[in-house]
Amino acid sequence: MRKIALSFLLMFVLSLTAGMVASQESGGTLRAAWQARWESLDPHVASSEATFQILNNVLETLTFFDDDMNLIPWLAEDWENSEDGLTWTFYLREGVLFSNGRELTAEDVKWSFDRLIDPEIGSGNAFRLGGAGTQIDVIDDYTVSITTESVVATLPASLAANKSTGIVAPESVDDEGFISTPIGSGPFVISEIDGTTRLVLSRNDGYWQEGLPYLDEVIIRPITDDVARELALQGGEVDWIFTIAPQNLDALQADDNVIVETAPRLAYDYFGLNLNREPFDDVRVRQAIAMSIDRQVICDFAFFGICEPVQGPTASGTPWFFDYAPYDLDLDRARELLAEAGYEDGFTMEIMPAVGFDETIRGAQVVQQQLAEVGIEVVIGAVEFGEWLERQGAGDFDAFMLSWLGLTDAEDYFFLQHRTGQTFNFTGYSNPEFDELVDRGREVSDFDERFAIYEEANRILVDDAPYIFMYAKSEVKAWSPNVQGFVVRPDSAVNFWTVSLDN
Structure with a gap:
């Protein structure tokens, strides 16, 4: 019965695709502007969104x-x-x-x-x-x-x-x-690479889904400045952009020459603390930081309100949302915790946002002002994304700020970044009770049972505060009106094989 159901589902999806093929034109070149430069295109070592969104099509x-x-x-x-x-x-x-x-x-x-x-x-x-x-x-x-x-x-x-x-x-x-x-079976093949400044995806003529892709090729180049990326779209230099400057959402939506669409995003923005360095090895310091920030203010300034403040990794747009929220703004309690940990006079720390992800720089500026209220002096050290990745991987940071996205299952929120010994656990966090829970969560298929397991794991993680969760932003993409068939997805996937150009 399972095999029959799956086969029927596949036939239904492909029949819908066939209908799309008949109604969309083939041919043409899509010019796409990425938000950041890609790194290695090796799928087994890559970790950046810029890389995986290329590989989505290959x-x-x-x-x-x-x-x-x-x-x-x-x-x-x-x-x-x-x-x-x-x-x-x-x-x-x-x-x-x-x-x-x-x-x-x-x-x-x-x-x-x-x-x-x-x-x-x-x-x-x-x-x-x-x-x-x-x-x-x-x-x-x-x-x-x-x-x-x-x-x-x-x-x-x-x-x-x-x-x-x-x-x-x-x-x-x-x-x-x-x-x-990489050589794959996908709708496109990587035909040209010019370092990290230009990449061309060409149609895979032998693709197994008949009639797809529509486009002959996609030319991708990074434009790391939000304003420059938007101007390139409005000026006709590119047809599609990875994201917009959130403060310009209303203006772009009012522009008849630009299509802007949004979706709830399976993601969160945060800053991670280095638990292998003092004073971040003390949970009281981490908790003091967590209750010294006003997440709504950060959301409003960093992403201009197109986001939802969160105190844990999950937001209301995911079935894995947990409403545990112990870190409402409480400066008096934060000062008490710092004093208990021996930092009554505060300390100095560096936060590392990433150039090209402007919301992280704006977010770091707000956190800088807010933590000053409890005596913590924040130095902002923004670096290019390639260096950001290197320093994160080497543990060369006090705190790093960015987002995790494409979080389709509970294990992506918890196991991936926080289980002891995992490659993406850059903070050095380790809690045996948490590990036991997330290991057990992978062994269970029943949703209600898994929800109860991860609810407890969430409580432990939020209390231990290796990450300071800030907000979950919306997915925002923009393109010219002649671009047809692009779908803005909650998992942020950039899939170009259903895209066509209306000439």
């Missing part, structure tokens, strides 16, 4: 979230779980070709997943497959099994979270073991 996953965030079959037509919950078996679509013309088989799935979980690669997304102890087995050309050391009940959804789990042709790897230009 690589494909076994499962996929549609525009309504329903999990649907993609490269896998069906899947099933063993009675003990440890083994997931996926049945692949036949006849799918990589962009180089070779058929994608179970051997390619095994190779891609083995490389993702290889400790020498050190991917922060290895947890999506259960970690280094997971066994990938080829059953036949179109059947592959994934056996984890402990139950991962959400594995099919985890495979759809981002393109770290995309299937890559092994011939993508160069002689030194790196992937600079």
Whole structure:
């Protein structure tokens, strides 16, 4: 029955796609402006949104979230779980070709997943497959099994979270073991790369979804300044932009030559504290910081109110919203906590926002003013995003400010950044009780049971305050009126294969 239901769902989705093909024109070049420069295009080492949004159009996953965030079959037509919950078996679509013309088989799935979980690669997304102890087995050309050391009940959804789990042709790897230009089965192929200043996606003529993509190519270049990016759109230099300056939302919506659309965003903005440095190793200091900031003021100034203040990682737009909020503004209690920790006279700290993400700089400025009220002097050290990533990974910070996005499941809010030893746990946070809960949350499929588990994990995390959560902003994209078919999604995914140009 499960296999019949999944097959029917896939046929329904593809029939809708076929209808779109008939009503949209093919051809043309879309000029797109990114917010930030991409880093490595290797899906197993990448961590930035700029990179993964390129890979969204090049690589494909076994499962996929549609525009309504329903999990649907993609490269896998069906899947099933063993009675003990440890083994997931996926049945692949036949006849799918990589962009180089070779058929994608179970051997390619095994190779891609083995490389993702290889400790020498050190991917922060290895947890999506259960970690280094997971066994990938080829059953036949179109059947592959994934056996984890402990139950991962959400594995099919985890495979759809981002393109770290995309299937890559092994011939993508160069002689030194790196992937600079991944070869996938997706609707586009990376045809030109000029460092981090220009990248061209060209149509994959052998793409398995007939009639897609519509576009001949997409030319991507980063324009890191919000105003310059908007002027490029309004002046006709580009057709589509990654995001806008939030203070200009009303003006852009009033411009007949610009289309602006928004959606609730599965994300949060925050600043993370380095628990391996004093005084941030003291929970009282972290809690004092958390109750010294006015999140509504930060939301209004940093993202001009197109956001929702939060005291934890989840906002009201996700089914994983928890209303635990112990950090209302309380300067007197914050001063008491600082005094108890031995910092009655305050201290100096640096917050590191990222150039090109203007909301982080504005947010740091508000936090600077607010923490001064309790004697904490904040120095703002904004750096280019490439340096920001390097310093974050090396632990070279007091505090770093940015956002996490594309958070499609509870484990993305909790396990990914905060479980002890995880690659993306940059703060050094560790709490055995929290770890036990998030490990258990991965083993359970029932929503209500998982909700109760993560509700307790959320309470522990918010109380321990390795992250100071600020707000959850809306997803905002803008494009010219001749761009048709782009969908603004809660997971922030940039999917160009349904886009066409009305000439």
